[in-house]
Amino acid sequence: MMIGWGIQDETKKGLVRMFSAYRHAENSTLFAAALLGMFGIFLEGLFYFGIYRLMAERSQKQAHNFRTGIIGYIVFGPCGFHVPICMMLFLYRSLTEAGAENVLETVEQFADYFIAPSLILFWIFFLILEGTQISAFLKGKTPYPKRCFVFSLPVGMLIAKLFNIFGNHAFVNAIDCAWISVGNIWMFAGLLFMMKKAQAE
Template sequence: MDKFNDIGIDNKLDWDRIEKLMRIGMFAACMVLVGDVLIGYGMHDSSKTGMEWFLSAYLQLSDTRMFWSAFLGFIGIPLEALCYFGVYRLIVPKSQKYAHLYRTGILGVLAFAGCGVHVPCLSTCFFYKYMNDAAPEIAVDAAVKFGKYFLLPGMIVFFLFWIIQHVAHIAAFTKGLTPYPKWCWIFCPAVGMAAVMLFKFLPESEVRNAITAAWISIGNLWMFVGLLVMAKKVKVGDR
């Protein structure tokens, strides 16, 4: 017990601070959602196939949209990650084991999600757009190589930490190691993300592409909103 590093966070429930983190997290998720919509709103060229088809949607984007999408994610994603500590505070009084795992996931997301995934993703789109103007015959291969070198490593590391965070989140809630009812495990980002990806089964449209591009930010919004709404009821029963 004494060996657990609480990084200066009290392991007692502080509902005011938890709810404040949830509200800030909602704001951050909305910020990132706007950035995701900016990059996702568009259509693919149906005359193309494979990676050329996938990347074709980004040829329509202005430099301004790419910049603001990258900037909003650069600021908003770390802010989302810091607000995950609201969930950490829910877990730590009853399970330092799962709190420790969850915190490990937070730190990985904080370190890699914004600068390691989101910004390099926009950089790859930007690179492809201008490569297509300069040398269209090699643009796709060059963009894929660029992505493998500068985007893929961050994606792999990010998702490893993301999985750790979600395993800890779901396990802590389903085992009753938070003040919430066990069924509230559904308020984890993965559930919201999975629901959003069902839109992929709809015919392609600008709106569908924008929504599915925002799958992670919508998943985070689902978590923050759901836990904040339920906190009102949980606090009453906790008295």
């Protein structure tokens, strides 16, 4: 949210329009966001082992698949996804301010060569992680009621994206930029809220 708190230039399109909301971010802000995200995503991954324990007793197969997803999330999320994105924003802003030519082309090449490989791997493990979690909840492989599958990362991320209906505002763009973190807050808060129900089970 530190990076995304800005207004998009509506005269631009695509990646350039998205980046225009991040122009305000100073080097110190980008560094702080990269550092916080690096440790934050790692901690999120560790917290997923709490969900792993929920399904371990009822389905070893589901738990094993979920653990695989956790490992990929921890390995590729912080330094393979989050930090390089902050690097790309720094590169775009610095080249733009320097008046360099072909800024967008350079940034896209950087993304293709240095971000895409780890980003693809991150999303593969993400799909394993969340697919397994939703499946385990729907099949009753956890102590939680089946309907608690809604307390999952994809649902929370979708809720964050729905804020875009409120238009081009700094708060909306900040939430949109932090959609994965918002998804985690939704998921963990919901599961903690329903914990007494699960304990009763």
